[in-house]
Amino acid sequence: MTFGTAGVFVLNTGSEPVVLDGVTASSAWGVNGEVAYEIEGVIYASGKTMQWLRDDLKLLHTAPDSEWYSGQVPDTQGVYLVPAFTGLAAPEWDMYARAAIVGMSSNTNRLHVIRAGLESMAYQTRDVVDRLLLSGEVGLSELRVDGGAAKNSILCQFQADILGIPVIRPKNTEATVTGAAYLAGLSSGLWKDLGEVASLWQEERVFEPRMSEERREQLYAGWREAVKLTRGWAKKVVVD
DSSP states (O other): OEESSSEEEEEEEETSOOOOTTSEEEEEEEETTEEEEEEEEEESOSHHHHHHHHHTSOOOSSTTHHHHHHTTSSSOTTOEEEOOBTBBOTTTOBTTOOOEEESOOTTOOHHHHHHHHHHHHHHHHHHHHHHHHHHTSOOOSOEEOBSGGGGOHHHHHHHHHHHTSOEEEESOOOHHHHHHHHHHHHHHTSSSSHHHHHTTOOEEEEEOOOSOHHHHHHHHHHHHHHHHHHTTHHHHSOOO
């Protein structure tokens, strides 16, 4: 899972493409005549949510500050932020969905909203993962993360909790540009094969799930209800 401005979940399916509802089948890479395919789940707003909280709502000074602010409260007090600013991508694919913050009370403050924005990244990842697992075609025993927001330990821990599997953060979280460099090195002969490239990956930290299954499912059920409220909103309300 890459937590960039957008989010991208990728699962390598080997030499054959796997077509599943709600996600995209595409080629992962091709080198030296060998092609690998992938299942890809794109999320429109991942780190973009933190940018919105920073630039438009002025709740943050910098995106990395979201870790400190989120850590000041134990949870969101039932607040959910669904960042469907331009609709929802995988697995909903609803171009008419629009963003919403729901569940607020008079006790809600900016810390809860910031944490809700952070947690939305993890919830959207689970949306994609659940769609894959529902097919029965694939399984998932761990999740490797990268991208700028992967440096946020609260996000990584919550992701492990809401999925119920370990989340692994590498020492180098800039996987996209590194992957492009690896492919160039393979093509030019700098590395002899994929095995040598794979050995360069180094684990920095493993986040084990700590949340009870009951709590996990309770929180995720709330998220799904919040997502339902955003579906088709642009069709229901016309804004000039």
